[in-house]
Amino acid sequence: MxxxxxxxxxxxxxxxxxxxxxxxxxxxWSGLVIAENVAQPQPIPPELxxxxxxxxxxxxxxxxxxxxxxxxxxxxxxxxxxxTSKFFGLHVDAHGESRAGYVLNLKLYKEKELLLETDAxxxxxxPLLIKGPQVGGGQLLLVLVVQ
Amino acid sequence: xxxxxxKWTAWLDGxxxxxxxAEFEASLPDKAAAEAEKTxxxxxxxxxxxxxxxxxxxxxxxxxxxxREKIARESTxxxxxxxxxxxxxxxxxxxxxxxxxxLAVFLVMAIFVMRDKNPAEQSQYLTQIxxxxxxxxxxxxxxxxxxxxxEDQVTVLWTExxxxxxxxxxxx
Numbered sequence: 001m002x003x004x005x006x007x008x009x010x011x012x013x014x015x016x017x018x019x020x021x022x023x024x025x026x027x028x029w030s031g032l033v034i035a036e037n038v039a040q041p042q043p044i045p046p047e048l049x050x051x052x053x054x055x056x057x058x059x060x061x062x063x064x065x066x067x068x069x070x071x072x073x074x075x076x077x078x079x080x081x082x083x084t085s086k087f088f089g090l091h092v093d094a095h096g097e098s099r100a101g102y103v104l105n106l107k108l109y110k111e112k113e114l115l116l117e118t119d120a121x122x123x124x125x126x127p128l129l130i131k132g133p134q135v136g137g138g139q140l141l142l143v144l145v146v147q
Numbered sequence: 148x149x150x151x152x153x154k155w156t157a158w159l160d161g162x163x164x165x166x167x168x169a170e171f172e173a174s175l176p177d178k179a180a181a182e183a184e185k186t187x188x189x190x191x192x193x194x195x196x197x198x199x200x201x202x203x204x205x206x207x208x209x210x211x212x213x214x215r216e217k218i219a220r221e222s223t224x225x226x227x228x229x230x231x232x233x234x235x236x237x238x239x240x241x242x243x244x245x246x247x248x249x250l251a252v253f254l255v256m257a258i259f260v261m262r263d264k265n266p267a268e269q270s271q272y273l274t275q276i277x278x279x280x281x282x283x284x285x286x287x288x289x290x291x292x293x294x295x296x297x298e299d300q301v302t303v304l305w306t307e308x309x310x311x312x313x314x315x316x317x318x319x
Contacts, residue, residue, distance in 0.1 A: 034317045054299035067319045086318040100272040110312070115286070118279035118304055126274040126295075130304040133286075136314025 025075045026124065027147045028102065030083040030092055032068035035061035036138035048143065051127050059131065059139060071147075077102055087111055088132075090142055101126075101146070108132060108142060122146060159188050274302035286310050 029047055035055070041063035044052050048064055055064055068085035070092075077097030083090045089109040096103050101123040108116040108130075115133065122128055124146040132140035149157075154171050157163045158181075163171060175181045273295045281289040288308040295302045 051299070051301060054296060054301045057299075058296070058301075058303060065317075067317060087312075087316045101274065103277075110316070113285060114282055115309065116279070116281050116306065119277040120302070120304075121275040121277060123272040123274045123302075126272065126300045126302055128274045128276075128302050128304070131306050133306075133309035134311040135316045136312075138314075138317060140312075140316075 027073045029145045030070045031143045032085050033141040038063045
């Protein structure tokens with residue numbers, strides 16, 4: 001009976017591990033986006049198609065262009081990465097994973113100058129949109145999505 | 148030369164020859180008392196014989212008991228042998244049972260994982276902004292607010308009054 005129980009526990013552990021691996025790692029897409037109103041708007045980038053409606057509705061622009069991006073596959077939830085454009089840099093530092101999402105520290109730099117810092121718990125189903133500074137006639141937006 | 152006791156014992160057992168018997172009986176002071184004692188001794192002998200026969204019966208019972216124990220031991224041995232012979236079948240059954248139970252656990256976990264992975268399902272969790280700050284030196288008039296739109300499932304950090312930048316900063 002004890003051997004049987006041990007065998008069962010072994011099987012369950014192996015299968016549970018397999019199931020956990022099936023869950024797999026998740027990818028966080030981080031983007032620096034310039035939103036503008038133009039006469040002939042470009043099609044929305046594929047990375048933003050899932051949030052096109054809230055982007056347009058909330059910020060009131062008709063064109064969104066990605067000027068910098070990073071796609072990071074999270075294995076441990078402790079990674080950090082950088083999405084950069086020519087002048088801006090978005091540093092993302094992950095501080096672990098929970099059922100609710102990833103705990104992230106975000107820092108927006110203009111060259112080496114820190115403009116904005118925030119801590120957020122990024123849900124796997126809920127994108128984070130950050131309104132950044134005015135850039136020319138448009139707006140810098142920071143977008144984070146768990147894919 | 149036999150002693151009186153030897154002749155007496157032989158007389159009781161009826162092992163004296165005729166001449167010895169005549170001589171011994173003639174030497175007895177009270178022949179009637181001796182005959183009576185002989186009768187008593189014979190009765191005692193019969194009694195002992197009977198008792199010895201009963202003891203033999205006890206030995207027989209003991210023997211029977213020994214045989215029964217042996218049979219019982221052999222039966223137990225046979226039973227164990229049979230158990231050993233059938234043990235592989237039990238192992239296979241246990242293996243099947245274990246496999247089935249493990250598969251059930253796997254399916255439960257797989258369903259749990261697949262449900263969690265289903266993008267169509269609305270999550271109960273929205274992104275939460277824990278805190279936010281701007282550099283007061285760079286943007287002294289900046290304000291920050293945050294809100295969630297459950298309809299679109301997005302969380303927004305809204306800033307106002309950040310330092311405006313020329314269009315060149317929109318470069319890739």
